[in-house]
Amino acid sequence: MKIFELKEAQQHLLDELFWCEPDADQAYIIRNELDKIDGAIGRKLSFLTSVLAESIALSRLATEARKIAAERLERKEKQAKRAEEKLRQFILSVMHDFGIKSVKGDILNVSRYERDTVIQLQNFDIDKLPSSLVKMTKVIDKTAINNEFKAGGHVDGFEMVKKDCLRIS
Secondary structure, three states, rough: OOOHHHHHHHHHHHHHHHHHHOOOOOHHHHHHHHHHHHHHHHHHHHEEEEEEHHHHHHHHHHHHHHHHHHHHHHHHOOOOOOOHHHHOOOOOOHHHHOOEEEOOOOOOOEEEEOOOOOOOOOOOOOHOOOOOHHHOOOOHHHHHHHHHHHHOOOOOOOOOOOOHHHHHO
16 A cells, blocks of 8 residues: 555544444454554655665765765866966966067967056055955855844844754664
């Protein structure tokens, strides 16, 4: 039987038990059937939890494999970027040393130019800059908002809601 069928059968037996005499043979039979249904529900839930455990294990394995692959790709990307930067600097250095402004290659064309750029000096205090020269970003602190609600407060634009969760142990 499927779980919803077990639930229906359980409800049907409970309805019969309600109208049955407490010490009648029929009540004894109904209680035995209810025990069997409870056992069947327990076995189905036990099976479902084992399926859930396997799913969790596979998910964790996939997450770990993805993490390892991402780390490997990140290392490769960093290597490629370092090699690219070294080649850029080398080409720029050679072009500067020989006074070459542009090179037309088979795949890429490269040109050297100068531009003004701003650099930050060491030991500079950012608080001394006017606010118009500093970018600031706002980030919602959900922990602080949660604490505000728990303390009995209210925050416009937010509400505390109950959420069903499943703890796996």
